[in-house]
Structures are given as C-alpha cells and as structure tokens.
Amino acid sequence: MVTVSEYNLPDTQLMNGNTNKFLLWIPDKTYIVLGASNKAKDAVNEEPTLQDNITVVKRRTGGQTVMLTPKNLIISAVINDESIMKPKDVFNMFNSHIIGAIAKDHTVKFATRGISDIATGELKIMGSSMYRGKGYLFYHAVLNFDEPPTTFQKYLKHPNNEPDYRKGRMHHEFVTSLKETGYPESIHHLKNEISASLSTILSNYEVANKALEKAV
Secondary structure (H helix, E strand, O other): OOOEEEOOOHHHHHHOOOOOEEEEEOOOOOEEEEOOOOOHHHHEOHHHHHHOOOEEEEOOOOOOOEEEOOOEEEEEEEEOOHHHOOHHHHHHHHHHHHHHHHHOOOOOOOEEEOOOEEEEOOEEEEEEEEEEEOOEEEEEEEEEOOOOHHHHHHHEOOOOOOOHHHOOOOHHHHEOOOHHHOOOOOHHHHHHHHHHHHOOOOOOEEEOHHHHHOOO
C-alpha cells in the first residue's frame, strides 16, 4: 500500500507572515502530490511507485494529482491582497507573466487552456491549482521543463476529471515539455525571467537556493 505523507515541501514556508510572497524552486527528487480530494488508490500506479520508492504527499490545493521532478520548475505564491484574490484573476495574472517570460526567448506560442493550464496547441506544459484559507490564497503551479511525459504515464493513473481539450488522451499524449517545444535556454534562465516578471506584482521575492543548486 502506498503511504501518503503530509505536504512539507519548500513552499510551505510561504505561509509564514502576512505579505504577498512567491517562491520558485526545483524539487530535490521525484514526488507524487495528491490533490486535496484525491486518494492514492485512485490516482497512483501502486507497483512502480513502491518499487521506485517515490514519496507521495497530499496538498491542500485542489486540482488533480501531479508529479514533481528535478526537471520541473515549481511556482508557488501566497497572496494576502484582497484586491487580487479572485481565483480566475489570479490564474490569468500568473499565466500572463509566465507566458511572457517564456516568449522572451521562444517563438512557439502558448496560451491558457482549460481552467488554468498553459499549453501549446493541444499539448500541456503547465498546470496550476490554488487553496483559499482565511485571509490568504495559496497558488501552486508545475511547469514541465524537461521531464519526459512517459514518466507521468508510468506512475499516475488517468484523472477522474480532465479539461475538455484533453479528450481522454493518456498522460504521454497530452503533456509535453518546454524543452521538447524547442526552448533554447536553461531552467535557471527561465527561473530568473519568471522571477523578474513576478517581482513586479508580488513583494518579498524568495528562492530556494539549496534546491536550485541540485537542479540539472
């Protein structure tokens, strides 16, 4: 049986304090992160997960189960400003800044698909979710920089809910990576570009230096 642990990844530190904060980080290893309403038996392929000793945790935010790997860039934020806490506005705001940061070095066009995915055509490169607590909103996004989509197919079952544009496709048919689309720069370069863009709207920019040093 897959053991599910409490979510204790680097962005939990954002909950401390009462200012708008964001954190860009790269996982130190592979994790499976269950959405708030997900159960491991429904979302995770048990045999390979146990064989490969993959850590499984559960987050507070909604959305479907995701994998985090050292080839992903994670964008997390806590927003305490009531004027920008409407979920749809938050998703649109972050997507706009992330797409703009990518576009500085890339000619491939990206757009919002479904509720808050970022995709090129029918292929997804980023998904996001949020959790609304008392007086704050926690935002979490996973951008697939260079992880082969077959990794997700190996460990994750097909989600119970999916955006219309997925059309029943399996993980490896639905997801791509930014590198696969021809993005020419490194994950660290992209992190810096997104950081610079987000710092114009959110205060107290922080970065998990230790995790970034481990990134490929």
